[in-house]
Amino acid sequence: MTRKILVVLSEYGYWGEELIGPLDVIDEHGYEATFLTPTGKRPYALPPSKEPGFFDPPLDKVVVDEYYARKTTEVDDSGRLANPLNLEAWFPERPYFNSTNFGHALEEYYTKRDACWKELEQYDALLMVGGSGPMIDMCNNIRLHDVILGFLAQGKLIAAECYAVTTLAFARDFTERKSIIWGKHVTGHAIEYDWHDGTGVLGIDHNFKWAFYPLEFILRDATGPAGQFHGGVGRTISTILDYPFLSGRSTQDSRLVGELMVQVLEHGLRRYGW
Structure with missing residues (x-):
């Protein structure tokens, strides 16, 4: 049976290598990748991630080589990402506490969410691709949090790269409010590598300078x-x-993330890197 991976991408720009790295591995192993975006819009790569020789100031080195620039451009120009699933149309949104008939609305929400979780059973793992875009429409997206909780409830692999790792810190059961990574080992953008200038996203013509938050402190x-x-x-x-x-x-971990996903799904690997 073909393994299926649900891949979540931001509509405000994903980093090319962070999709291509694991996607190469997924493709090589004959897995099926299904793409999902917050409102069903077609995702696009952040322009610098398609630029061979792009220089990263915090790392003081080139972070986009010829291969990943070319592959990112090929995928971006193809129709592969043209029709992603629509998270907003799929998963319900938890009602406001002070909304009319909150009790009944909450019951309806849980009933719909349970049905969505049932639909997640077809997928073997979840992959959330990073970049600056996820800081806008993925990290504090409560519908995406419910997707994560669904995979967690089913005991399935949940992978995240770069700033998308923030979703693991924010995804919490509404009643318990406790971090799902409490007591766990994770990595993410260290403060030493955060941008001081030049942070940008697709669709917004503005230099936000520094990253929106220090991910290290959150984690x-x-x-x-x-x-x-x-x-x-x-x-x-x-x-x-x-x-x-x-x-x-970050970007350099991307291929390894894909390889470790295979090791988990095919060989039962449960621990790596610490």
């Missing part, structure tokens, strides 16, 4: 005293698997 708080944030500062790769969570710090 340190979310994992708690029994868990750990691994920044991997000074190391080329920082990829952490603490099942069911697989997190990759």
Whole structure:
């Protein structure tokens, strides 16, 4: 039976290598990738991630090589991402606490969400692709949080890259309010590698300068005293698997994230990188 991966992409720009790296591996192993965006709009790569030789100031080095620039452009120009699933039309939104008939509305919400979770049974793993775009429409998207909780309830692999790792910190059961990565080991953008200038997203003509939030601090708080944030500062790769969570710090982890997904699904790997 063909394995199916649900791949979530921002409508405000994903980083090319962070899709292509794991997607190459998914394709090589004959897996089926199904794409999902917050409102069903076609996703596009952030322009710098299609630019060979693009220089990253915080890392003080080139982060886009010829291969990933070409492959990102090929996928962006193809029809492969043309018709993603629409998260907004699929999963219900939790009602406001002070909305009319909140009790009944909450019951309806849970009933619809349970039906959506049933539909998630067809997928073997969840992959959330990073870049600056996810900071706008993925990280605090409560519908996406419910997708994550659905995979968690089914004991399935949940992978996130770069700033999309924030969704793991924010996705919480509405009644318990506790971080799902409490006591877990994860990686993410270390403060040393955060941008001080030039942060931008598709569709908004503005330089936001620094990243919208320091992800390292969020993850340190979310994992708690029994868990750990691994920044991997000074190391080329920082990829952490603490099942069911697989997190990759940035672009260079992308291919390894895909390879580890295969190791989890095919060979039962449960721990890596710590």
